[in-house]
Amino acid sequence: MMDDYNLPFWIYTGVLTVFICGAMKKILASHLSTTPTLVAWLGATVLVERLWAFCLPAVLLLALLVLACCIYFATRTGSPPATLPAHGKAVLITGCDSGFGNATAKRLDALGFEVFATVLDLSGDGARELQRTCSPHLTLLQVDITQPQQVQQALLDTKAKLGLKGLWGLVNNAGVCVNFGDAELSLMSNFRGCMEVNFFGTLSVTKSFLPLLRHARGRIVTISSPAGDQPFPCLAAYGASKAALNLLTNTLRHELEPWGVQVSTILPSAYKTGQSSNHAYWEQQHKQLLQGMSPALLEEYGEDYVTETKELFQSHASQSNPDLSPVVDTIVQALLSPQPQASYYAGPGIGLMYFIYSYCPFSISNRFLQNLFVKKKVMPRALRKQSGYNLNLSLHNNNNNNEGKLK
Structure with a gap:
């Protein structure tokens, strides 16, 4: 047959x-x-x-x-997968003032890790909360990852406490999204700011602590973003920095495999972290964006177009998930799994989004992305004028044709 x-x-x-x-x-x-x-x-x-x-x-x-x-x-759904013991393992986490970093530091400390948590402000609310709620084994380090001297000091302090023991895990969590808006409207300083923190800062920390990680045959876990893989509207500066970070992480995965260092990337869905729920933050970003635009560019796009973008981002942030546990659980899994995955999708719907982006035709994935994130309704002012002009011209031509037929 x-x-x-x-x-x-x-x-x-x-x-x-x-x-x-x-x-x-x-x-x-x-x-x-x-x-x-x-x-x-x-x-x-x-x-x-x-x-x-x-x-x-x-x-x-x-x-x-x-x-x-x-x-x-x-x-x-049977017995839970086997995990490595946490006791005695040292982990450094960047960006622990709030959000994923703060929550992860608490969880890893509770599991028995020796945690080194970096914060921007040792006297800030996040640092004081970690001191109050965590064990004496947690060490706070004041580090701005864009400052090489502070990174090197953190390395010296970590070495002093670890002695001959290596570093089991590095959680690259510190990051920033300093702007929203179309790429044309964004200041070059915004692009550089995102790259300085999300890419160069993370690279600086990783390179500095790699000898300790290689010694322990440990893990690197980097918190990235789907914006680094997919073209989210109005996130060009942030997305470009995360795209560079993703490529760096994938390259390190290959290079460090002979050393026994496992490298994982975590791609979270939308969560309430940092300033995302702060109304004053969005107003400040909106004001800075308007002030940075030239009069000609503001005329082309219109203030109402920029205002709508701000309102859409603020609305999207307000609807984000406040429960950070899916991301924290994934970080723990990447640190303790005998065979960690190269990429983890943390949060509902994120894996489905990647599936649609990877396997569906461009027209479908593009429409899905637009409907998922920023649903713009206001057109730039210049395009509205052009549309109105074309409509009037079309009506004028139709009237002339009708008059010709009557004659």
Whole structure:
């Protein structure tokens, strides 16, 4: 019966096999919810039906699929995966004044790690909270990662406390998003500011602490952003810095493999961190953006266009998840898993977003991204004038044509 299937059929089947297997691998590795995972299994059903339709009825295939699903979910939801012991392991975390860094420092301290937490301000609220709630094993270090002298001092202080013991983990968490708005409207200082902290600062810390990490055959866990992989509107400065960081992290993964140092990237969904819920912060950003625009550029775009952008970002931030535990759980997993993953998707929907971006046609992924993030309704002022001019011109031409017909 196989003679009934010609060469094009097998080529088509081969392409379908590669696509569905790749999609399933990505979905199942992304810790998604049940629905997208079920979609992946249904896709596998289509593949199996294509491959063996000439010898197995579809009902039998469905029964086999259900059995495979039961086995998979039984093993997945059974005993928790084995993890390495936390006791005696030292970890340095950057950016612990608030957000992911602050929450991670508390969790790792509670698990028994020896935590070195860097903060911008030793007298700030975040630092005082860590001193109050954590054990005496936690060490606070005042570090601005853009200042090489402070990074080197932190390295000396860490070495002094560790002695001959190496550093098991480095959590590169410190980062900044200093602007919002179209790339054309953003100041060059905003682009440089993002690069200075998110890329060069992280690079400086990583290079400085690598000897300690190599000595312990430890882990590097870097908190990045989907904006570094996907073109989120109005986040060009932040996204470009995270894209550079992602490439650096992927390169380090290959280079450090012979040393036994495992490198992971964590890609969180939207969470309430830092200044994201501070109304005064968004007003200040809005004011700075308007002041940085030339009169000609402000005329082209219009103040209402910039104001809408600010309101959309503020609304998006207000709807973000305040529960940071999915990201903290993922950091712990990356530090203690015997075989850590290269990338972790932390938060609901983030894996599905990457799947759509990676496997769907550009028109679909682009529309999905636009509807997911900033849904602009106000057009730049110049385009509104142009649209109005074109509409009036079209009406004028229609009237002239109608007059010609009447004559």
